[in-house]
Amino acid sequence: MALPLELLDNVFATLAPADLLVLARTSPAFFPIAQRHLYRSISLGPSTKNPLVVVLLARNPHLARCVRSFHVRMEPRSPIFSSFYTALAKALVNMTGLESLELSLTTCSSSVLRAAISDPTVSYPRLRHFSSSIPFDSTVVDFLSKAPILDSLSLDHIPDPKSPPLTPLVPPSILPALSQFTGPLHAALAIVPSRPLASVQLHDGDLTEEIVETLAASSQNLLNFSASTSSPPLPILRSISRSMSNLVYLRLMNTQNFLDVPDRTFFLQVAEVLYDILELSAFELCGMYWNSSKRKISETEERRIWTTPYEISFPSHADYTEFDDAHSLFAY
Template sequence: MAFAQLPVELIDAICQRGQPTDLVALSRTCSSIYPVAQRHLYRHLSISTASRNLRAVVTLARRPELAQNVRTFSLRAECATVFRPFLRLVGMALSRMTELVSLDLFVDPDASWILSEARCTYTRLSRFSCSLVFDSHVVEFLGKTEALLELQVDGASISHNALPVPALPARSIPHLSQFVGSSHVACAIVPGRPVESIHLPLGDLTAEDVTVLANSTSHVLIFGATATSSPLPILESLSQHMSSLIYLRLMTTFDFLEVPQPSFYERIAKALSSLADLEGFELGGLHWVNAQKNLQDQQPVWQSQPFAGEIIGAEDLDLDSDLFYVY
């Protein structure tokens, strides 16, 4: 039996496992196979300046029937290599990708206007990651993504933090469970939504921000953030308002004028001991461990050993030690 005479379902299953080059070859064999191969060829697209395949955006903008096949779309274009007409084509192509499930959009942070080209709703989009500044264009776009679960936004420089954060309607992204971005944008998005995972690599987290983020309608289980102030007030606020945390990571650029006193570590351990479900904690790159002796202990005992302040010289090394042998 000729390949073209196989049942459409079987051809579709074969195309699912085909590489792009194979799908291109299949699409050229006969007219009956062409639509099946094309559908899979454009299903998962990764476009970047480095890959030199930006022309695919032009094709998608001009051929809506192909854009409708796209399920995952990733675009990474350096600001210096693309111009406004190209970005306009990106917006046009996005407006035709009505069946998107995942979208990565890393372009000029100030090019959020390309999202305003979309006149449709994205009922299947569950993941959206971008480098765009959180503004009215992004807010309008999020209003069309009711199934969104994961969001990364506001990847621009810290200078944008001075801009006012637009209000996000309560009905937008009602199922959001993961957020990545800056602390000031998180405070506008997380409250009132079932966010369980929060990662804030940008911005300056404060104890007051923690009280706002704790207004998630679901228990926050994973939390990571960057701060410039002393971590103690933040940790104490976290222990009070996010008692269900399982993993906590806090990076701080706070300049300690001297080596912290033992009381500093004791206060950290006390704050952590109230987090009964906590399994992992990291502060400034230093991991803390639960030194609970046995299951009968009422509270976990969190400990961290500071780095040694002196370097062991070569003359002090015991080369006969078992540490220098691999068994």
């Protein structure tokens, strides 16, 4: 009696590629199931022995449609020829069942996406994660428009500070389900507002109070936020406290060169700001991790009390105590 297809599929999903190859040769009934799992997840890196799998996917659409996860990560000195990128562009057209796509190609431009966006019949209805080193331009935006349920977007390209990037327009209909964004500031300003972002992590740019207000205009409450600024941190933190009051995790790096060592007053003021972000449970400032604990401030209310990395506790507004003079000698 033949086993149900669903049972065979579950069994094959647990097998190593070598075992799948053996089963594919064992029975005509096993071949399509084994083949589907062999091509389900493909990862190519600098040490990949056979990058010609990209050519195979470009020439065989039925195999490319089996791919759910496709990751390419090449180093700057990887000996990759232009024919590889041509085959990659065609393979992407065929991989319409993708759920996760990562393209880290240091010598590559957005041209690898153009074949997909030029074909109106191509879409990626299952794609939920997209990570790319390709500069954020109109071609990338057009590609994103073909992924209606994309949930996580990571743009690894860092713009040249001497040549400010031209930010493309991102229509409101694109990325309606996006909840996680990691990338450069100029892309965040185009993407975050009016979308249901829960997590925003910026790897470049200079955060200002005005930018905080713009990024806070997502259609959902931000829970996770990471950025850097050259401005004094306290005004930025106060702006974050006002605009992103539901944060659970906050990381703020500061590129300002402090002329004076931060003193007790500075840390007291930071603790004051953190006290007003009620849901915040993890905080990092300039590489310093702050601890916290919940304490009852009344019979019905419990608030989080923050402690500096130097284990000096700052209670609520009305309950600050004096500290030993030695504790005023803080340093990053």
